[in-house]
Amino acid sequence: MDIYYLILIIPAMIFALAAQAKVNTKFNKYSTQETSRRITGAQAAEAVLRANDVYDVRIERIGGSLTDHYDPRSKVIRLSDDVYASSSVAAVGVAAHEAGHAAQYDAGYYPVKVRNAIIPVSQLGSTLAWPLLLIGMVLTSETLFLLGIIFFIAAVVFQIVTLPVEYNASSRALAALEQCGILDESELPGARKTLSAAAMTYLAALAVSVAQLLRLLLIFGGGRRRD
Numbered sequence: 372m373d374i375y376y377l378i379l380i381i382p383a384m385i386f387a388l389a390a391q392a393k394v395n396t397k398f399n400k401y402s403t404q405e406t407s408r409r410i411t412g413a414q415a416a417e418a419v420l421r422a423n424d425v426y427d428v429r430i431e432r433i434g435g436s437l438t439d440h441y442d443p444r445s446k447v448i449r450l451s452d453d454v455y456a457s458s459s460v461a462a463v464g465v466a467a468h469e470a471g472h473a474a475q476y477d478a479g480y481y482p483v484k485v486r487n488a489i490i491p492v493s494q495l496g497s498t499l500a501w502p503l504l505l506i507g508m509v510l511t512s513e514t515l516f517l518l519g520i521i522f523f524i525a526a527v528v529f530q531i532v533t534l535p536v537e538y539n540a541s542s543r544a545l546a547a548l549e550q551c552g553i554l555d556e557s558e559l560p561g562a563r564k565t566l567s568a569a570a571m572t573y574l575a576a577l578a579v580s581v582a583q584l585l586r587l588l589l590i591f592g593g594g595r596r597r598d
Contacts, residue, residue, distance in 0.1 A: 375586040383575075383582035390575035394568040398437065401461035401561040402453065410553055412454040412466035419470035420448075422547040428473045432456075439465050441472040448473060460554065464562030467548050468569070471540035480539065486532045489525070496525030504587065513591075520587050527584055530577045537573050541566040 410418070413430050420428055433439075433449040441448050448469045454462040475483045500523040507516030545563055548554045554562055 373586075373590070375589050379582040379586050380579070383579040387572070387575040387579050390568070390571040394565075394572055397565045397568040398453075398461045398465075401464070401565050402457065402459045404460045404558070404561055406458050406460055406463055406553070406558055407555055408553065409458045410463060411456050411458050412450050412462040413456065415463040415548065415553055416448050416450065416466040416470040418551050418553055419467045419544060419547040420473060422551055423470075423474035423477065423543065425470075425473055425477045428470075428477075430455075437465075439469050441469045441476075443472075443476050446473070460558050460561040461565045463548065463553060464544065464565045465569070467544035467553075467562070468540050468566055470547070471543035472536075474543050475536065475540060480536070482532055482535045482539070486529065486536055489529055489532065492525045493529030496522040496529075500526060516591060520584070520591060523580075523584060523587065527577070527580045530573070530580055534570075534573055534577065537570050541570060 413432075416430050420426070428441075428446045428448060430448045430450065432455040433451055435451050436453050438451045439449065439454055448466075450466055450469065454465050500519050503515050503519030503522060505519075506512070507514070507519055544566065545559065548562060549559060
């Protein structure tokens with residue numbers, strides 16, 4: 372453990388843990404608040420799709436907790452057991468968020484196109500970055516270590532592009548929930564807080580990656596100065 376790990380990685384990891392704890396707390400809190408219209412997560416997702424003129428996306432149930440996601444290849448919104456049949460404010464918010472992703476794909480939202488375009492590069496970066504970095508350190512190879520940093524940057528860029536995608540999906544969801552009258556004025560803040568906490572986990576993950584990147588760059592720069 373080097374000094375850069377202590378001053379960069381540990382604070383970022385604390386932030387990530389706090390963000391995860393917050394999303395769990397908010398989801399649990401607003402899972403106990405039933406919506407006045409008793410609309411389930413699945414029904415809310417359907418309403419958001421219709422509000423965005425999306426008619427070719429299915430909604431399915433999936434096991435687990437907070438495993439909700441949109442699969443653009445199959446055009447399927449998969450909602451977890453805690454969301455699909457629940458009529459809580461949290462469930463409606465999460466389901467609407469996933470429908471917001473479907474709406475993004477249907478509308479050709481530009482950041483989604485960018486993210487999809489760099490997926491192969493980011494996956495390669497995620498796979499090769501750490502092996503190259505470790506081999507570079509073991510063999511004291513400046514070239515391999517630098518190559519590992521470059522691949523790591525590709526993975527970080529993907530996380531950066533993901534942020535506006537997530538925030539925009541939440542914005543679309545909340546706008547549709549209000550427009551369709553699915554949530555009233557007393558319920559919208561709870562959905563907003565739940566989605567805001569969820570988005571914070573993406574920001575925290577990016578913070579950890581950026582901190583790690585800075586650490587690697589400092590290690591690389593320090594090694595070059597010693598040479």
